[in-house]
Amino acid sequence: MTTEETLAEWVRDHVAKVRDVVRESITLDQWFSSYGLDSVDAVVMAGELEEDFGIEIDPARFLACDSFGQLITTLAPDIDKAGERRVRS
């Protein structure tokens, strides 16, 4: 599974859990506001992503996106780099 696919699964799981909906209903061309989520939810999600993937995320990068798909494309390279750093060390 590629990093982008892994992230897509993570995002679906997270939004489904927070909104208490089935994960299959989460589409990646949507964004927080489509699911009734706000900037607080974005910061919480960024914090959980930091923890699970070992990267640092400025919430501003989140808020600059307009879809989950764009967010995934933005974050995937950082996660790959963090993974390479861990392997090297």
Place this chain on the structure above:
Amino acid sequence: MPALSYDPLSELGPASRGRIYAELRERMPVYKSSVLAAWVLTRYADVSTILRHPDALAFELASFLRALSQRGNLDLTSLIEFCSSISLLTRPPRHEPVRRMLTQALGRIWRMNLPERLELHADQLLASGERQGVIDLAAGYGCPLALFVIGTFFGVPEDDLRELGALARDLITVFERVVPSVSTVIKLDKAAAALIEYFVRLIASRRQNSGDDGTSLIVRLADEYLGCSDQELAGYCTFFFVAAEETTASAISGAALILLQRQSLRARLSHDPSQLPNAVGEMLRLLTPVQWVARQLRIDVSLEGQLIRAGEPIVLMLGAANRDPAAFSNPDEPVLDRNGPESLVFAAGPYRCIGAQLATFEVELAIRKLLEKPHIRLSSDSPVWTDRRNIAPLLQLQACFG
């Protein structure tokens, strides 16, 4: 009109700030930033209007943090307490009595021989630098002078000042973002906890043994005006300490940089020291130690053709407003005989900085003492800035003598 793609706050370094502000003032003076989750205002007239608007309130970060704490299952008790103090301080009904109390308490500092003591401290710092041939005008002059003043006011023992200063520098980053990250707020919560706890202890000790320092007076005035708990009072003291220390340190070292970069200004002030107050006013305008403040409105307001809805966060770019050519001719240079509008260095309106007079006095004294050292000049590696964007003091300003 194409949207601006950059994040104005992350890219607002000292080198790029002027260009970005000019672009925003020109192209998008009232700009809704998705990155900031806030409106961004850059023109003097608009910023001034909102600062003085009767329905403007200071932006309340505490409610955001409460929601973040609840939904993210985070313990942010101390940070929320700190931000709640700011909210109480800047909103009715507490605003008026707390402001009156702090202003009255601050008046005490002029009866503590402050000018003489601060001058002596500045002399000592400069003499020490002179002996070594070098001085860091940021960490070794601006910071210690600002810390000395606020420490003297509160009656904080000198041994505690360094640690309190470091905590204050951590905590002030709360003003860097309208939407901070989880890792940031966890770090800030620790700094807030340590500072509030310190002031709770200091207040308790002044209740036991009242003295003639600002803390003792605050305790007495709070009992008279507010009748609040010592915990709430400690929150106000923490905010006052944090706000006073880093902004003034930034103002002193920044003013020193402007002075030492401009030989003609230095020569003019050495020749005619009566121009110093005007010069410091202009230095502060150019620096604007607090680059932006955040507000919310109680009502919808239309500005530059944009509708700002009640409750939406508004970032007021004081730094951009203070260099707006529509308000200040030749805005990037200190003009000693300027007849422009009042600069927004200390904001304006009901939440104008309580410590404006004291901070201006500190900068004037620090610059006057520097003028007495005609051989001091900037080292080639100066200046070094912090990576912060709002209250972003110089990290280092090395200068040498001779």
